[in-house]
Amino acid sequence: MNKIPLKGPLKLLRLFCNQDYLEEIEGDLLERFEKRITQNKPAKWLLWLDVLKLLRPKIIKPVFGRRKLKQNNMLTHNIVVSFRSFKRHKISFFINYLGLVGGLVTVLFIYLWVNHELSVDRFHNDSERIYRLVSDNGGSATLLNTSPRFARELESSIPEIEFIVNSSWGTLESSLIVEEEVYSTEGEFATESFFELFTYPLTHGNPATIFNEPNAIILSEKTALRLFNSTDVVGKTLEWQWYSLEESAVVTGVYKDVPNNSSAQFDYVLSFNVFERRFRDRIARGNRVSRTFMKLTDGASAETVNQKIHQHTRANYPDFHGDPYFVIEYADYYLNSEYENGKPIGGRIELIRLFIVIAILILIIACINFMNLSTARAALRTKEIGVRKTMGALRKSLIFQYLTESCMISSIAGLTALGILFLVFPLIERLLGQAIQPSLDHKSILAFLSIIFITGLLSGSYPALYLSRFNPIQVLKGPFFASSGDQWLRKGLVVFQFGTSLILIVAVLVIYQQMQFIQTKDLGYKNEFIVNFETKGMSGDKQQAFLSEARRIPGVVKASGISHALFGAQKSGANITWEGKDPEQEVWFEWGNIGYDMLELLDIELLEGRFFSKEFGNETTKVVINKATKNLIGIESPLGRKFSVGENDYEIIGVTDDFHFQSLHEQIKPTFFLLNNGWSMKLALRIQPKRINETLPKIQNLYSKFNPGFPFEYTFHDDDQSELYTTEKKTTVLTKYAAGLAIFISCLGLFGLVSFVTERKSKEMGIRKILGASGGSIVRAISKDFVVPISVATVLGVGASALLINRWLNQFAYRVDLKWWFFASAILLMFSITAITTVSKIIKVVIANPINSLRDE
Numbered sequence: 001m002n003k004i005p006l007k008g009p010l011k012l013l014r015l016f017c018n019q020d021y022l023e024e025i026e027g028d029l030l031e032r033f034e035k036r037i038t039q040n041k042p043a044k045w046l047l048w049l050d051v052l053k054l055l056r057p058k059i060i061k062p063v064f065g066r067r068k069l070k071q072n073n074m075l076t077h078n079i080v081v082s083f084r085s086f087k088r089h090k091i092s093f094f095i096n097y098l099g100l101v102g103g104l105v106t107v108l109f110i111y112l113w114v115n116h117e118l119s120v121d122r123f124h125n126d127s128e129r130i131y132r133l134v135s136d137n138g139g140s141a142t143l144l145n146t147s148p149r150f151a152r153e154l155e156s157s158i159p160e161i162e163f164i165v166n167s168s169w170g171t172l173e174s175s176l177i178v179e180e181e182v183y184s185t186e187g188e189f190a191t192e193s194f195f196e197l198f199t200y201p202l203t204h205g206n207p208a209t210i211f212n213e214p215n216a217i218i219l220s221e222k223t224a225l226r227l228f229n230s231t232d233v234v235g236k237t238l239e240w241q242w243y244s245l246e247e248s249a250v251v252t253g254v255y256k257d258v259p260n261n262s263s264a265q266f267d268y269v270l271s272f273n274v275f276e277r278r279f280r281d282r283i284a285r286g287n288r289v290s291r292t293f294m295k296l297t298d299g300a301s302a303e304t305v306n307q308k309i310h311q312h313t314r315a316n317y318p319d320f321h322g323d324p325y326f327v328i329e330y331a332d333y334y335l336n337s338e339y340e341n342g343k344p345i346g347g348r349i350e351l352i353r354l355f356i357v358i359a360i361l362i363l364i365i366a367c368i369n370f371m372n373l374s375t376a377r378a379a380l381r382t383k384e385i386g387v388r389k390t391m392g393a394l395r396k397s398l399i400f401q402y403l404t405e406s407c408m409i410s411s412i413a414g415l416t417a418l419g420i421l422f423l424v425f426p427l428i429e430r431l432l433g434q435a436i437q438p439s440l441d442h443k444s445i446l447a448f449l450s451i452i453f454i455t456g457l458l459s460g461s462y463p464a465l466y467l468s469r470f471n472p473i474q475v476l477k478g479p480f481f482a483s484s485g486d487q488w489l490r491k492g493l494v495v496f497q498f499g500t501s502l503i504l505i506v507a508v509l510v511i512y513q514q515m516q517f518i519q520t521k522d523l524g525y526k527n528e529f530i531v532n533f534e535t536k537g538m539s540g541d542k543q544q545a546f547l548s549e550a551r552r553i554p555g556v557v558k559a560s561g562i563s564h565a566l567f568g569a570q571k572s573g574a575n576i577t578w579e580g581k582d583p584e585q586e587v588w589f590e591w592g593n594i595g596y597d598m599l600e601l602l603d604i605e606l607l608e609g610r611f612f613s614k615e616f617g618n619e620t621t622k623v624v625i626n627k628a629t630k631n632l633i634g635i636e637s638p639l640g641r642k643f644s645v646g647e648n649d650y651e652i653i654g655v656t657d658d659f660h661f662q663s664l665h666e667q668i669k670p671t672f673f674l675l676n677n678g679w680s681m682k683l684a685l686r687i688q689p690k691r692i693n694e695t696l697p698k699i700q701n702l703y704s705k706f707n708p709g710f711p712f713e714y715t716f717h718d719d720d721q722s723e724l725y726t727t728e729k730k731t732t733v734l735t736k737y738a739a740g741l742a743i744f745i746s747c748l749g750l751f752g753l754v755s756f757v758t759e760r761k762s763k764e765m766g767i768r769k770i771l772g773a774s775g776g777s778i779v780r781a782i783s784k785d786f787v788v789p790i791s792v793a794t795v796l797g798v799g800a801s802a803l804l805i806n807r808w809l810n811q812f813a814y815r816v817d818l819k820w821w822f823f824a825s826a827i828l829l830m831f832s833i834t835a836i837t838t839v840s841k842i843i844k845v846v847i848a849n850p851i852n853s854l855r856d857e
């Protein structure tokens with residue numbers, strides 16, 4: 001054969017011709033070439049002409065398009081096959097669909113909530129360089145209040161601190177008055193670098209001069225509109241009032257409303273000059289009356305700053321024991337609010353971790369349903385797989401097919417879950433008691449799609465690998481039987497499902513019991529039917545006059561005031577001494593300034609001595625302590641002994657029994673009470689239970705008389721106290737719904753497996769009945785595949801739940817004990833639900849006519 005054409009025309013042909021046609025065309029051309037040579041024709045040039053004539057679209061091989069077309073065709077084919085499979089196996093599809101919807105609703109919501117929580121305070125520019133100065137009280141509680149004087153010392157002596165910002169001890173519930181119209185607001189005091197440190201963008205006003213006025217006030221946009229119906233308010237004046245303090249202020253700027261993902265929410269910022277002027281004496285004494293924030297220099301570490309704070313404290317305050325002050329990243333405090341020796345040990349991050357774990361468990365349970373049902377029904381698809389493999393289908397194409405099915409179900413379930421989440425989102429926010437702004441940015445959309453896609457891959461991964469490995473010769477020969485390893489895996493997945501469900505059921509029972517314990521435990525005082533409210537514009541004299549008239553209102557049992565709060569941590573102090581105290585001993589006390597009758601109003605039990613009384617003249621040099629303080633002092637009868645707070649000496653006149661003002665997370669601490677000077681931050685009135693409705697309006701009228709222009713905003717003490725357990729309430733809601741969802745999904749999967757087993761064993765059961773088998777033996781034969789795994793799940797679930805729930809309970813100083821009936825109730829509930837799920841299918845098999853199952857297909 002002449003070899004010349006291979007160097008030219010055939011080489012060109014192989015370059016452009018589609019591989020599907022190349023062999024046949026090349027053969028035809030070579031045959032024609034040989035024939036032309038025998039006919040003495042110009043075969044070479046005619047071959048070139050034939051090759052050039054083949055430059056047609058149908059002959060030219062595609063560079064990209066055909067491969068993409070093939071992939072599209074394969075994807076379209078897989079989608080069509082998947083829909084046919086869904087239609088053929090409706091029950092399996094519906095069970096997988098419902099399970100994945102439940103799992104995805106949970107995961108998508110928790111993603112939104114966790115994303116919101118993790119974003120809190122992260123929006124500030126250079127947030128990783130913004131820190132706050134805090135201290136501890138000898139335990140895990142973190143004290144946010146600092147000394148402005150001490151903060152300035154640190155700024156001038158530690159070069160790693162670029163600058164500091166001092167603010168008030170928290171947002172102040174105060175009033176802004178414009179043209180005699182009173183507006184209830186919450187605000188902050190702050191030094192001049194506040195808006196440089198924190199990213200609250202100004203819309204009006206010059207950042208460099210907004211604090212030049214000694215009484216400068218900067219309003220949020222919402223507050224400016226509320227007060228003046230405009231945001232162009234720079235230069236306008238208003239009156240600021242906080243209890244008996246009043247100031248005229250000049251608006252020097254307006255900032256954008258504080259976003260929801262800011263832990264600090266405030267309506268205005270008032271110049272710190274006002275604060276310093278009003279609390280000059282306390283600041284001069286170094287009292288902790290403010291909060292301190294700082295920006296560290298670029299590259300500075302918190303560890304270095306903390307070491308230098310320690311050195312500064314030791315060098316300048318040699319009599320001070322302990323190491324209370326340290327800095328923590330500002331944005332970290334929202335998640336990690338409990339510290340020990342300067343290291344985070346807990347806070348909201350624990351709740352976030354719990355949410356994430358529960359979301360993952362619920363999703364895994366839903367994916368297990370898919371895996372179990374897909375592998376259990378493998379026998380129904382073996383012939384399909386065998387035929388496809390015999391026709392040349394590769395294993396990877398089969399894997400792609402089954403992953404397509406799982407991703408399609410996941411996508412359909414994901415769209416449904418998004419719709420459900422949109423509908424129930426307000427309800428979930430109310431249940432959690434927290435507003436969440438779902439973000440629809442590209443990051444969230446990508447996260448949603450990723451969750452749905454990963455769910456599809458996870459749920460379909462094992463079935464795809466399992467089904468695609470079948471040997472086509474074996475599956476075409478006869479019935480397929482799953483290997484013992486596959487059966488054990490399936491049973492293991494059932495164990496995981498029901499073990500997790502049992503843990504969640506036990507958690508619901510124990511958390512409910514702990515919350516009941518919290519609500520019913522004797523706190524050492526009576527917290528019901530106590531109305532408390534802020535005094536706001538009232539001076540001390542007005543407060544005393546108000547209390548005198550309030551006591552004469554029918555239905556009011558007692559009335560008094562307190563300078564701090566009626567629950568939660570009181571004021572903390574460590575500079576306290578008594579006779580015989582070890583000079584090296586440092587103890588943190590809780591304490592409060594109270595009015596006459598406050599301890600009687602709370603019905604705290606008096607163990608020794610007496611309470612404060614006007615009958616004994618001046619009582620401002622007296623102190624009442626609790627039993628924990630008496631035990632600490634170590635004196636059998638401390639009455640009449642000296643008790644020193646700072647530089648002031650007091651005489652102990654009474655000892656109360658221990659009581660819980662803080663949550664049950666905390667041990668009862670040494671506590672003492674001093675008599676206030678007639679001015680109180682809060683007033684409290686105990687009302688007769690049956691006269692609340694008629695008494696409250698009278699109290700409101702009296703309040704309006706003494707404090708005109710200020711709204712009467714009251715709360716009940718027991719409701720306020722329940723706010724100490726916000727995290728526990730969220731945990732209760734979460735575990736309750738998670739347990740219900742886990743049981744529902746698990747039982748869906750069990751129902752599907754029972755349906756399949758009864759269908760597969762119908763002929764066997766028919767033969768057993770004909771041979772005289774009893775209904776009980778048939779029930780045992782069908783149930784044995786499920787009773788053993790669920791029994792194993794019960795044993796493992798009880799052990800795991802005991803460890804996990806006990807760890808949760810250990811965060812309470814006062815808690816319920818784990819009792820055997822917690823676990824027995826959970827087991828009984830789970831087995832009852834399981835029995836209800838499976839009994840209908842099993843009874844149907846028992847009462848069925850065996851002839852129907854033995855008829856030839």
